[in-house]
Amino acid sequence: MTHSDPDLQETMDEGPDDKPVPPFSGIIYGDIIYWGTILATLVVIAGSIMTFVAKSSYIDPTYLLSSIWEGKSVEAIWKGAVGAQPDGHWYLSQLSNGAGLTVAGIALGVFSVIPGIIGSAVYLFKEKQFLYGSLAVIAAIITIYAVVV
Amino acid sequence: MPELLKRIPELTALIVLTIVAYAIMGLFSEVHGTEVLTPFAAWAIIVGSFVISFLIAIISVLGGVGGGVIFTPIMLGFTSVDTLLVRSTGLVVAMFSGLVSSGPFMRTGLADIRLVFYCAIPIIIGAMIGSHFAISMAQNMGETGDAIVRLALGVVLVFIALMFILGGSKTEYPQLKYIDKFSQKMRLKSSYWEESLNKTIHYRATRALLGGFLFFVVGCIGGFFGLGGGWAVVPVLNLVMAVPLKVSAACSGVLLAIGNAAAIWPYIIKGALIGVFAAPWMIGQVVGGILGAHILTKIKAGFVRNILIVLLFLTSIKLIARGVETLFGINIPLV
Numbered sequence: 119m120t121h122s123d124p125d126l127q128e129t130m131d132e133g134p135d136d137k138p139v140p141p142f143s144g145i146i147y148g149d150i151i152y153w154g155t156i157l158a159t160l161v162v163i164a165g166s167i168m169t170f171v172a173k174s175s176y177i178d179p180t181y182l183l184s185s186i187w188e189g190k191s192v193e194a195i196w197k198g199a200v201g202a203q204p205d206g207h208w209y210l211s212q213l214s215n216g217a218g219l220t221v222a223g224i225a226l227g228v229f230s231v232i233p234g235i236i237g238s239a240v241y242l243f244k245e246k247q248f249l250y251g252s253l254a255v256i257a258a259i260i261t262i263y264a265v266v267v
Numbered sequence: 268m269p270e271l272l273k274r275i276p277e278l279t280a281l282i283v284l285t286i287v288a289y290a291i292m293g294l295f296s297e298v299h300g301t302e303v304l305t306p307f308a309a310w311a312i313i314v315g316s317f318v319i320s321f322l323i324a325i326i327s328v329l330g331g332v333g334g335g336v337i338f339t340p341i342m343l344g345f346t347s348v349d350t351l352l353v354r355s356t357g358l359v360v361a362m363f364s365g366l367v368s369s370g371p372f373m374r375t376g377l378a379d380i381r382l383v384f385y386c387a388i389p390i391i392i393g394a395m396i397g398s399h400f401a402i403s404m405a406q407n408m409g410e411t412g413d414a415i416v417r418l419a420l421g422v423v424l425v426f427i428a429l430m431f432i433l434g435g436s437k438t439e440y441p442q443l444k445y446i447d448k449f450s451q452k453m454r455l456k457s458s459y460w461e462e463s464l465n466k467t468i469h470y471r472a473t474r475a476l477l478g479g480f481l482f483f484v485v486g487c488i489g490g491f492f493g494l495g496g497g498w499a500v501v502p503v504l505n506l507v508m509a510v511p512l513k514v515s516a517a518c519s520g521v522l523l524a525i526g527n528a529a530a531i532w533p534y535i536i537k538g539a540l541i542g543v544f545a546a547p548w549m550i551g552q553v554v555g556g557i558l559g560a561h562i563l564t565k566i567k568a569g570f571v572r573n574i575l576i577v578l579l580f581l582t583s584i585k586l587i588a589r590g591v592e593t594l595f596g597i598n599i600p601l602v
Binding site for chain 2: 160223
């Protein structure tokens with residue numbers, strides 16, 4: 119089959135029907151995030167256990183769940199628990215208790231996107247995909263900005 | 268299933284660890300009861316949340332919609348949990364199945380990294396704007412803001428449900444008739460091995476500029492409501508940019524993870540993500556997400572659509588009713 123548009127013809131004639139090999143820039147991105155997320159899940163599981171079995175906790179989990187189900191606002195929940203709503207990466211100073219460790223685990227999973235994007239960008243440049251390597255760098259910068267600001 | 272568990276030892280390990288963890292939390296609990304919840308009720312909420320999240324993750328990965336579009340409306344419509352808290356946890360639900368499915372999707376070539384990065388920039392920017400606006404609205408408008416969010420989300424859901432119905436003409440392998448100049452320059456083309464057909468599928472995206480603009484809008488709405496953006500990513504990729512349906516669903520999962528990774532930080536920093544509440548939802552998404560990603564490579568994903576349409580319509584009715592009740596002080600008798 120032929121097509122009058124050479125670009126469309128090029129798409130149809132991509133090559134033989136062999137199983138295509140996915141680009142390494144994609145595999146590295148997926149693998150970093152995959153294992154980062156699994157590591158983060160282990161941290162969250164550990165944090166959840168600590169929250170329930172520790173004799174004393176930063177914030178009592180039943181108080182939290184009760185307040186949440188009563189429909190209290192985020193501000194009211196934090197005021198009732200520790201006096202004030204946090205501002206910033208509060209969980210980093212609370213890693214020794216369940217509440218802090220659980221949020222740190224979730225944050226680690228979210229953060230794994232950044233090394234994933236950077237790793238992929240490196241291989242996109244190596245594969246001479248300069249446009250998409252640059253887009254990956256921009257995506258990483260915006261995500262880092264969201265973490266910091 | 269047993270074969271899958273053997274092939275993916277990390278999935279088996281996570282399932283076993285989660286069961287052991289919840290058993291320890293139930294048997295050796297040191298938490299105290301309150302007037303509202305006994306320690307057992309608190310534990311039951313955690314375990315129940317995990318099970319529901321696990322099921323949502325499988326459905327959402329197969330449909331390429333992200334779990335936020337199921338979680339957020341149901342929680343806002345049928346519980347009294349604070350809207351900001353629902354939306355922050357909604358982003359966790361929306362993104363973690365996408366995060367963990369990125370690995371299998373990239374290894375099988377179902378998701379294309381260049382397509383993902385092209386669509387990611389407008390989604391990330393839109394999602395950040397949406398989430399900052401959500402937090403500022405919650406801080407300044409209180410209960411009226413909550414009612415407006417519920418009402419607006421109800422309307423958005425009706426639109427999404429209609430989009431799923433009208434999107435019935437979606438093709439699994441769209442035929443390209445025209446490629447605009449910009450899309451030609453972007454060279455968004457790739458190929459993947461289609462197991463159900465036992466052959467390689469070549470595809471090329473078109474209307475890249477229009478797609479980029481739509482992704483920005485999707486990012487804004489997803490970040491504001493805590494829906495993620497998966498409900499619209501698949502239609503935009505498939506209907507507007509002519510990307511095969513399965514690739515659209517896979518790219519949607521990966522894009523959700525990137526887009527929401529930026530949107531969720533303002534919630535974390537302001538304490539709007541509470542660990543004990545979000546944790547079971549996150550764990551359920553990871554375990555269900557791995558399972559869903561491996562099922563997607565083997566099945567046709569269309570059947571999830573009808574369940575989603577019914578769910579979206581029912582939830583939208585409840586949300587609109589609750590929004591109107593609070594805003595206008597009237598009582599609408601609904602279950």
